[in-house]
Amino acid sequence: MINENSKVILSVRDLQATVDGTTILKGVNLEVKAGEVHAIMGLNGSGKSTFSKVLAGHPDYEVTGGEIQFQGADISELEPHDRATAGIFLAFQYPLEIPGVSNRDFLRVAFNAHRKSRGEDEMDVFDFDDLIEEKLAVVKMDAAFLDRSVNEGFSGGEKKRNEILQMALLEPSLAILDETDSGLDIDALKTVAGGVNQLANADNAVVMITHYQRLLNYIVPDYVHVMADGRIITTGGKELAERLEAEGYEDIMAAYTAGAAV
Amino acid sequence: MAIPVSSIDPPTQLTKREQRAAYLKALLGTLQANVPAAVALEDLRAQAAAIAHEHTFPTTRDEDWRFTDLSAMLSVPFQAMPAAPEVDAGVLAAIEMPEAIARIVLVNGQFSAELSDLAQLPAGVVVGNLAALQTGAMADQLTARLAQSSGGHDLFTALNTVGFPAAAVVWVSRHQVIEQPIHVVYLSVDGGTPTVTSPRCVVVAETGSALTLVEDFYGTHNQAQFNNSVTEVWADENAQVTHVRLQREGLGTFHIGKTAITQGRDSRYTIIPVSLGAQVSRHNLEMHQTGPQTDTNLYGLAAISQSQLADTHSLIAMNHPHGTAEQLHKCIVDDAAHTVFNGKVWVPHNAQLTNTSQLNRNLLLSNKARVDTKPELDIVADNVKCAHGATVSQLDANEVFYLQSRGISAEAAQRLLIYGFAMDIIDRIPVSSLQETLMATVTQRTQ
Structure with a gap:
């Protein structure tokens, strides 16, 4: 939902980043306002996933230029956990397995870390159990998942639902979904998309990174960006995604290459 | 008061092998000298002493002790005590x-x-x-x-x-x-x-x-x-x-x-x-x-x-x-x-x-x-x-980053991962007070 008057949540200007000395992001510009849903599409290697990891503060990536403003403050020097408690959430493309740590404990520790950062008391185990039962409904997860080790032995769909469960619990201002749709069957995709739609509201924003237009049938974006060669090369509405699906990336890439060559 | 036994300070001319033999002998001596009469168990102890005599004090050249070096013990004249403090x-x-x-x-x-x-x-x-x-x-x-x-x-x-x-x-x-x-x-x-x-x-x-x-x-x-x-x-x-x-x-x-x-x-x-x-x-x-x-x-x-x-x-x-x-x-x-x-x-x-x-x-x-x-x-x-x-x-x-991306500090994330590693052992202890103590101890040490 586009509302010109809503506040800016994320403002990225000329962002450049490297990993192991290789430049991946070469000047990304993006502005995201409250209430908006953005989709970032692009071929493999275009820098989409790197962009999401840089926003979340992955230590392997070094920001070498430009700036990231989140709710008015520069966050490029913040530790990943401080970005998280500030309100940035990254749903992982490949959620990690943490053997020996129950999902319930993990969720409680994460939730309480957010509360602590706001100066609130930690929530006790019993109140937390009530809260998490409510949140499970968002992604139609069975309570039995809470007592299994984090993501260990979960199917692909279960891992992605678990990511959205964390999002539901932590209530971020900015949710970045890194290929949350990839590898999902249609039922799981509907469940995950339904969860995201329930959580999106006028005060937060969603940035989806995806290969496939299919996801956008379930989570309708306000903006679609195409990324190539470490930059956002074009931006449009939902119709841009449909065009990409029908025609592929070739024409857009060709237009970009021609422009860049000038 | 310890019952004194022969000095184990090795004269300088002893080889290392002789030093170890002397050390073991002194150890045996102080143990034997402090056995209480109520549990004399002469036969049992004599058999055990005979077994001990067949051994030398182990070094890292013994396959069984290859990685565990006991040589630091040799400089400490351990004494058995007839009573506990x-x-x-x-x-x-x-x-x-x-x-x-x-x-x-x-x-x-x-x-x-x-x-x-x-x-x-x-x-x-x-x-x-x-x-x-x-x-x-x-x-x-x-x-x-x-x-x-x-x-x-x-x-x-x-x-x-x-x-x-x-x-x-x-x-x-x-x-x-x-x-x-x-x-x-x-x-x-x-x-x-x-x-x-x-x-x-x-x-x-x-x-x-x-x-x-x-x-x-x-x-x-x-x-x-x-x-x-x-x-x-x-x-x-x-x-x-x-x-x-x-x-x-x-x-x-x-x-x-x-x-x-x-x-x-x-x-x-x-x-x-x-x-x-x-x-x-x-x-x-x-x-x-x-x-x-x-x-x-x-x-x-x-x-x-x-x-x-x-x-x-x-x-x-x-x-x-x-x-x-x-x-x-x-x-x-x-x-x-x-x-x-x-x-x-x-x-x-x-x-x-x-x-x-x-x-x-x-x-x-x-x-x-x-x-x-x-x-x-x-x-x-x-x-x-x-x-x-x-x-x-x-x-x-990457696991640390995953936890950090959920708001958990790097230090707490490491503790949580160590907890997870130790959990499948400690979880098997059928005494909950001990489980809690051990978890706290094990995750504490990396701070």
Whole structure:
């Protein structure tokens, strides 16, 4: 939902980043306002996933230029956990397995870390159990998942639902979904998309990174960006995604290459 | 007051071999000189002394001690003490175990009636001191078990048998089921001079009985001490024993401990040995099978830091068919600490249809930490299933980032990952107060 008057949540200007000395992001510009849903599409290697990891503060990536403003403050020097408690959430493309740590404990520790950062008391185990039962409904997860080790032995769909469960619990201002749709069957995709739609509201924003237009049938974006060669090369509405699906990336890439060559 | 023994200061002309021989002789001498008359056990001790005489003090050239260097002991003239120092009962507050139904305490190897709590023992269970029990109705039964386990040929086991001044006895009669744990505490206190202590314990679970035992080696000081313990466990036919062995001694301690288990037909035995303390610790764990279809589970954890060394040598000796054994041994190694694991599984021709698995997993928390691991399978039987493996890893940076991306600080994330690593051992301890204490200790050390 586009509302010109809503506040800016994320403002990225000329962002450049490297990993192991290789430049991946070469000047990304993006502005995201409250209430908006953005989709970032692009071929493999275009820098989409790197962009999401840089926003979340992955230590392997070094920001070498430009700036990231989140709710008015520069966050490029913040530790990943401080970005998280500030309100940035990254749903992982490949959620990690943490053997020996129950999902319930993990969720409680994460939730309480957010509360602590706001100066609130930690929530006790019993109140937390009530809260998490409510949140499970968002992604139609069975309570039995809470007592299994984090993501260990979960199917692909279960891992992605678990990511959205964390999002539901932590209530971020900015949710970045890194290929949350990839590898999902249609039922799981509907469940995950339904969860995201329930959580999106006028005060937060969603940035989806995806290969496939299919996801956008379930989570309708306000903006679609195409990324190539470490930059956002074009931006449009939902119709841009449909065009990409029908025609592929070739024409857009060709237009970009021609422009860049000038 | 220690009874003086011949000086062990080696004249300079002695070779290293002669120095070690002199050291061992002095050690034997001080142990023999301090045996209380009430537990003279002349024959037993003479046999053990004869075994000790056949040995030399081990060096890293002995395969069995390749990674565990005891040479630092040689400069410390350990003395056996005829009595334990006075101990204030408050010292036990730190290791209080509310779930326990009984507690027997040996202080520097000597029985302490004051610190023990044996008032609530149910019928069919005997927990007490050897000196008192051996003159009563159990005399013959004790003789049949004490120092009769396999593995007595080992030097340090023989030294313990030569010198133990007391022995804790835990005896559960036929078909008795004891659900609450029995707490055996080996308290190490500073005796003023470097002390050699020889705690001994005999545990018998008779046919069809069930027992949970918590052995707790707890040190209150960081002075030099040599704690050489032996515990014999007998799980008779169809008995079930769950055994926690917790070693949390002071950082001046050399801890060498033997756990010798004899399992009868259809018995089930689980041990959770946890090593946290001591400068150098060595746990020798031996399971000998005397009948078919035994079930053996070994779930070990060593979590050490600084310059500590924790060595676990285990032997699972099958000799009958249909036995199963599962071993998981985990090590968390911080700073310049060093863990050693040697897991031997012996499956002779008789032990057909044996099913064993062994896994050693190591988590290194520092670039200076060191792990030596060696599975040793000796299989003659041809219809068996025996798996083994070992892994060495560090904390995964991507896992840390995943947790951080949920608002958890890097430090807390590391603690959570260590918790996860230790959890599948600690979770098996059937005493919740102990689980909590151990979790706090294990995750605390990386701060």
